[in-house]
Amino acid sequence: MNAAKVLDVKGLACPMPIVKTKKAMQELESGDILEVQATDQGAKSDLTAWTKSGGHELMQETEENGVLTFWIKKE
Amino acid sequence: MTVKVMTAKEITRKMMNKEELFILDVRNQDAFQDWHIEGEHFGHLNIPYFELLDGVYDILDQLPTDKDIVVVCAKEPSSVMVADMLSEQGVDVAYLQGGMRAWSEHLEPIKVADLNDGGELYQFVRIGKGCLSYMVISDGEAAVIDPTRMVETFTDFADELDAKIIHVIDTHLHADHISGGRNIAENTNATYFLPPKDATEVTYPYQPLEDGKILTVGATTIDIQALYTPGHTIGSTSFIIDEQYLLTGDILFIDSIGRPDLAGKAEDWVTDLRDSLYRRYKELSEDFIVLPAHFMKIEELNEDGTVAERLGQLYVDNHGLNVEDEATFRTLVTENLPPQPNAFDEIRQTNMGKKNPEEDKQREMEIGPNRCAIQ
Structure with missing residues (x-):
């Protein structure tokens, strides 16, 4: 997937992954895809819920070797 | 501000x-x-x-x-x-x-009773998750029953009361929380008892806890009598302490009964569960005080925060003890069951010693309510 920006929030605990994702998202254009890499397990459900409440689209998510990766398309 | x-x-x-x-x-x-x-x-x-x-x-x-x-x-x-x-x-x-x-890890120790000959019985209420553990203390000795993984709460408590933990007992192989039993036994050189039918796959040494076995705590002899009551697991064992307090594990709760589906097929164990609830317990004195291993709702707490009720009262109030028809009972405990506890299979593997997750992982596995009961 072609991400316009990759955000590394590995090692950061809640609420920082979402605080940083929100900030990174503000710098993107509508339709751009943001790739977020996180290790906080809580990020999984929180990022999904945040994406939905913000009207964005969660294109894909994967989990490999403890790293959660999300691809979010900006509204 | x-x-x-x-x-x-x-x-x-x-x-x-x-x-x-x-x-x-x-x-x-x-x-x-x-x-x-x-x-x-x-x-x-x-x-x-x-x-x-x-x-x-x-x-x-x-x-x-x-x-x-x-x-x-x-x-x-x-x-x-x-x-x-x-x-x-x-x-x-x-x-x-x-x-x-x-919140999930907080334990509140509350005294349930003074026992005959000067002993004491404490209930440790894990308020956030609904787990209940017990400690019997008498004359400088202690037995811990169904301890959770916050082992220092138990060992510190015993230290404060100048008691040495000599027995650690699990009523069954738990599926909703990680037992602290093995750790406490290792740290205190106590004997760890498990029902052998639940322990066929465990990777560590234990003593078998069998029907009719009597353990003593303190010089004043407080009997802990084991009573085989399968149904939630095949090995589930109850205890009678001081000829009055009935520890029912995950077989009988205050306002619900144990679920038979967390370690095997519900259909296989429903007959055992029925027999334990409708025959074995019924043969006991109505004046026994039931002390379960879980509560589900805060309404089950008494005024003083304990979770305890007369056995005779439960035969009046607890819906799960009042299903006359066996087929209806079978349906109740095998169909429309509540969701299973978070990570219950991983928790069982951990309690068998087959898995040894890091502390953070253990916390995560235990997140959420216990969900061991059927109403």
Whole structure:
């Protein structure tokens, strides 16, 4: 997937992954895809819920070797 | 205005004293619906922290001005962030130290009874998860039953009362929480007892706990008599302490009964469960005090915070003990069961010694309510 920006929030605990994702998202254009890499397990459900409440689209998510990766398309 | 800190113990006290408290839970809605802090006079507002990043103005008018407010999240940092924002707006607010994780791990020891010959029986209420553990203390010796993994709470408690833990007992192989039994036994050189039928796959040494076995605690001889009552697991064993207190494990609760599906097929164990509840327990004195290994709802707590009731009363009030027809009972315990506890298979593997997850992973596995019962 072609991400316009990759955000590394590995090692950061809640609420920082979402605080940083929100900030990174503000710098993107509508339709751009943001790739977020996180290790906080809580990020999984929180990022999904945040994406939905913000009207964005969660294109894909994967989990490999403890790293959660999300691809979010900006509204 | 400075943000205050509230501990899980303080919230437990408020719950048991039936005080008022307003909980602003900033976890996501799924997490809140799955599991949250309840109290008879507790109010709730659930707004995820990520919807408050731009400010808390929108929720100010939803907060009471005449009650203590505590902000709660999964671990702590998000609740501190929200509490700080509220405080800047002049709201007098606290956050829960350690978040729901601390809530899940808090144990409140309460004395249940003075035993004959000077012994004491304590119940450890894990208020956030509904697990109940026990300690019998007599004449410098102690036995711990169904301890949770917060082992220092038990060993420190015994130390404070100058008692040496000599027996550690699990009523069955738990599926909803990680047992502290093996750790306590190793740390104190106590003997660890398990029902052999639940222990066929365990990777560590234990002593078999079998029907009719009698253990003593203290020189004054407090009997712990084992009673084989399968149904929740094939090995589930009850105990009678001091000829009066019936520890029912996960077979019989105050307002519900054990579920037979967490370690095998419900159909296979339903007959055992029926036999334990409708025959074995019925042969016992109605005046026995039932002390279960779980509660589900705070309504099951007595005025003093304990979870205990006369066996005779349960045969009147507990729906699960009053299903006359065997086929109806079979349907009740095998169909439309509540969701299974989080990570229950991994928890069983851990309790067998086959898996040894890190502490953080153990915490995560135990998140949520216990879900061991059927109403």
